[in-house]
Amino acid sequence: MxxxxxxxxxxxxxxxxxxxxxxxxxxxxxxxxxxxSELFFVGPWRVVTYTYGLFASGEILDDLRISGIEFFWGYGVAAVAGIGFGMVFGISRIFREFFDPWLSAIYATPSVALAPLIIIWFGVDLTAKIVIVLITAVVPIVLNTYTGVLSVGKEFQTLANSFCVPQRQILYKILIPGSLPYIVTGLRLGISRGIVGVVVGEYFGAYAGLGYQLFKGLDTFNMPLMMSCAAMLAGTGVIFNQVILVIERRMAPWRDTQLQE
Amino acid sequence: MSKIQDVPLEETQDSSFVASVKTVYNRHRIGINFCLSVVLALLTWEFIDFVFDDPDFFTGPVAVALEFGVLIYEPRFWENINYSGTELIYGFGLAMILGVVIGAAVAFSRTLDEMFSPILVGLYATPRSVAAPLFIIWLGLGIASKVGVITLASVFPVIINTQAGIKNVQGEFRMLGRAFNISFWAMLTKIIVPGSLPFLIAGLRLGYSRSVVTIMVAELFGAEAGIGYMIDHATQTFHVAEMMVGISLLTIMGIAGNEILKGVERWATPYRKTLV
Incomplete structure (x- = not known):
């Protein structure tokens, strides 16, 4: 004892x-x-065995592939465009003053609400889902990059200016490293939103995907299927989140990350 | 990143009219740019509508405003607002209460913190909206399932911020309180609550914006009424103007609640600047 x-x-x-x-x-x-009652609830063990069964029979692999394509294209474009636009907004004063109301409006608008409109514009195929993931994931990335650039201390830039450092080096050596913790926070928030985007996108007429399986489970009262799909989606979120955290610790060991939004 | 060279020094040599316009612009720069930006946005929006010229796919701001003028006379429209408003109040209210209680519990008890913080942080990172279909089966198509989803979505930022706020109260203030041998109640109301309030309100603002988004997600997967239901229904019947009215309503709800919470923060914590 x-x-x-x-x-x-x-x-x-x-x-x-x-x-x-x-x-x-x-x-x-x-x-x-x-x-x-398996119609309403399933225990943890059943979720594990059911998920294993889905993988063993291979029937989930196609759904994983489709959802993965949607997520990676949508999130990838969102990351590149989000960091790019955020940098521009943060650096250029004209852009900032001019587009600030737009950013506030975009921040306040639930981007998921635009999903039905995207479906009308792009149809029900893969492109529409990628666009939905893109618009849901891009908002926190833009806003955090923008905040991050603004948060970089003015004294660093004044120092660089007084040493006649070229603009390009100010960007690479000061602005990007200084705003990295914020960018990473934006990327992490974007993951969770992107996964919601995958599910919402697949709600509107899909033929495969984790979200599609989730709704198939809902329509057929197949609770084990729903819970294992929900668990897989949630697990994916946690894993990607950790991956980005590890990358950040490698790239920016001088700051430890705080959970913030 | 304006450098020193950017400051125009020879401005005075312009003609007097241009110079006076420039002076006015420079003085009210932020306000004028704001108005220009909004006007430009509306014009671009209307122009795209003019180019597309297909009301089934796109509508401009004028059409949306007109549609709003029509909708306010329909009782159904107000029912939808009422329904979503009720969901928001119950869902966010529950999240507030639960979030503050759980956050305070994990902040004060080290054991509870070590037991449940990893789980809470993990859940904070997961997309909770994927639980919306599960809630429909558990709680039905009515208002209860939406309240559940909204609570689940918005409770985590409140928990995490409450905990961070309480832990953030500087040790010297607590020590000072202990040195003066003040009661637990005084410690709570005079030191811990005022010290953690800015964080708490920041958490509430995050939670609130998530609640508004979740109204849409929760109502999308099956509902009887509500703004999200209205948006989905309008899109399926190609009423894009009505859909845009719905999205604008959600946006207005988001902005209004956020401004109210900002006001509460300014009123309740005049001793601290606003946390972003």
Whole structure:
């Protein structure tokens, strides 16, 4: 008992984290045992086995491929365009003053609400879904890059100016590294929104995709399918988020990231 | 990044009219640019509409304004607003209460923090709107499922910001309080709450903007009424103007709530500048 307590004291943080997950899992299992109907709820074990079954039979692979294409094209374009526009807005005073009302309006508009319109314009094929992912993911990336450039201390730029550093080097050596934590935050927020974009896009007439499977589950009361699709989408969000965090720690070790929006 | 060379020094040699226009422009630069920007946006929007000239696919601001004028006489329109407003108030209200309680719990108890913070941070990063179809099965097509989804979507920024705010109250203030041997209640109301309020309100603003977005997502996947339902229905029947009215309504809801919370922050925490 003494030894056990010692181990707990030493590895307190990890033990508690594992304990927390265990409590949530037990609560989940208890809820499942109480509901006891696969039409409404499934336990954690069933979600794991069902997901494994989907992979083993290979029927989910096509959906993963389609959703992956939508996400990567949409998110990729959103990242490039978002960082580019954010930089321009941050650097150019004319642009900033001129487009600031537009940015506020874009920030306040729920971009998901534009999804039906995108479907009208682009049809129900892959392009429309990519555009939906793009417009949902791009907003936080633009806004965070813009805020990041503005947050770079003026004294660094004054220093560079007094040493006659060329503009291009100011961009590479000061503005981009200085705004990197904000850009990364924008990219992380964009991931979660992009995944919502995938699901919303596939709601409007798709033939494959994780969101499509989710709605198929909803229409056929197939709860295990829905929950494993939701778990996969959520897991993807967490994994990509961690990947970006690791990249940031490599690229900008001088600042530790804060969760912010 | 204006350099020193950019400042025009020979401005006075212009003719007096141009010079006076420039002076006025320079003085009210931000305001004038704001108005120009809005006018330009509306003109561009109307111009695109003029080029496309197909009301089934695109409508300009004039058509949207006219449509709004028609819709305000329809009781159905007000029902939709009422429905979504109720969802927002219940959903965001629940998120506020739960968020502050859970945030305070994990801020004060180290064990709870170590147990649940990894899970909370993980959930903060996941797209919670994917749970919307699940909520429809659990809670039905009515208002309850939307309230659930909105609460789930907006509770995490409130939790995380409450926790960060309470932890951020400087140690010296707490030590000062302890040195004067003030009661727990005084510590709470005089030191911890005022110190964490700016963070808390920042969290509420984030949560609120998420709530407004989630109205749309939640109503998209099956609803009886609401602004999101109206947008979806209008699009499916190619009433793009009505759809645009719906989107504008959501935007106005977002901006109005945000401004109200900003006002609350200015009123409640005059001792601190606004956190972005």
């Amino acid at each position: 003494e030894a056990l307590l010692n181990v707990y004291q030493q590895q307190r943080k990890w033990m508690n984290a594992i304990l927390g997950i265990a409590i949530v899992t037990v609560f989940w299992m208890f809820a499942n045992w109480q509901v006891n």
